[in-house]
Amino acid sequence: MLYLIGLGLSDEKDVTVRGLEAIKKSERVYLEAYTSILGVGKERLEAFYEKEIIVADRDMVETESDAILERANEVDVSFLVVGDPFGATTHSDLLLRAEALSIPYVVIHNASVMNAVGAVGLALYNYGQTISIPYFTESWRPDSWLDRIRENLSLDLHTLCLLDIKVKEQSIENLARGRKIYEPPRFMSVPTAIEQLLSLLPPPLPRKDDETSTLSDPTTTDSSPFTAPSPSNWLDPSRTLCISLSRIGDPSQTFVSGTLEELSHLDEDAFGGPLHSLVIVGKRFHALERDFARRWAVDKENWDRVAKEVYGVRD
């Protein structure tokens, strides 16, 4: 039997009882280690499971899946994934390959950031599509994710933004020379994510102090600032609320709430350790949610003011 087991979010005790039982009886245990990380290292897992763990990088999962599946129709094999097995990537190819080899499989689910983001207090029903914000390089500045945020905001929906991680990446030079030398892991910080986001927006139009962007928009009767037609106005960093989450599910988890502008000015240390995510708040935002997230606000007065003036939140 192949067990595809979610490990949850933080440490060795976030596995489910059912998952732990499957690991304990497995002959081989693999850990998928390229889409996310736990807050603890492989050694802590090995000590808790009393099992040796084989780390499976992207190469191994994508090109050597038959090695992972070897004899899994005779013995139990566990394939561990941080979060939920279907969170970051569906692993469909591994499961279809198992089926082609007549290997039965069982999926053991767990929390992932895709549902644990509920902890910031916004109803999960009001989230649109989740996006990933990739690291920009000098020559590569993809921006399609910005359209996804805009689509969500146009429907008044929140956006969960997952911030890039680089684990076991090679430099272009090492890649070209075929040298298996890897760069140190990198985890995108919240200020970097916001900085990249703002760098893609056109410069703001000059605006009178007493005039909001929506008032100048004759095509809509909606008061949303996000549906204004001017490309420089659809997202105003001083009038867009967001909530960052770091190490969600860990005892050290940290939330910070405020406008995009406020969060962009904070020191990286204010956000806690990686992994980081960012929620951009849409207009389906209610008084209880405002109160819940106010506890982490950079500036509580401004949080309430923007919630009222831009989001129309009433008590």
Added chain:
Amino acid sequence: MLYLIGLGLSDEKDVTVRGLEAIKKSERVYLEAYTSILGVGKERLEAFYEKEIIVADRDMVETESDAILERANEVDVSFLVVGDPFGATTHSDLLLRAEALSIPYVVIHNASVMNAVGAVGLALYNYGQTISIPYFTESWRPDSWLDRIRENLSLDLHTLCLLDIKVKEQSIENLARGRKIYEPPRFMSVPTAIEQLLSLLPPPLPRKDDETSTLSDPTTTDSSPFTAPSPSNWLDPSRTLCISLSRIGDPSQTFVSGTLEELSHLDEDAFGGPLHSLVIVGKRFHALERDFARRWAVDKENWDRVAKEVYGVRD
């Protein structure tokens, strides 16, 4: 300490090791029993935890939260929620009340249908907002959820539809007379959900066999069948793919895939036991996903044909 603990999806062993430890050391253990159900009864949980469980219905959570929180600053109290603690409802009011009483709290996450739906093989990134389909009554046929499906489809996104459950509901007569007599629990089936959905759509326009709805739409260059302006055309049951999921995370979980029309004609037994959910597939649909879900198709040939002709899936 107040522990808010997700139980996961199926049975007593889906709790995490961390969650089980918290339950074991708690003086009182409550089970929130109105937004979802496990596949096993309270007795199985009590035997496994070696703890008595107090079932907390909606009344108790909403009006007697201080009883739940009593002395939780001195002793440990566990509040158990099926799925993830923030899945169906955020429980923000309970947590804010705890904070007002200076009671510290810890959230222990788990899988919920909101992320376990990944098991049907569609990338979680390509889901839009999740909706609930409520039971219609003779006098109450809410339809705003239909707009949400349409919004998602207009962005080519999938929709997770959660089907209504009625637990501990009173009849109107018993409610009016103040009699605490409750109806037997009801769980919406997939055919009922689809029937309700189709009943809200206008009758289809007459259409030539060789003409698709989109060809007659001069306002779009997109080939999506969902953006056609005619209200009778935006969702065509014979040209819309969906995947049902039942008892997700349980050994008896059942998936069925096909067009809305195909699934509407199946017997309820084909879908397995409750709880049921339904995914309506958007156009961000890829060959590997088609292959993965084809395994559960009512009619595999038709599944592939619609994927190709309507969704534009190429090998």
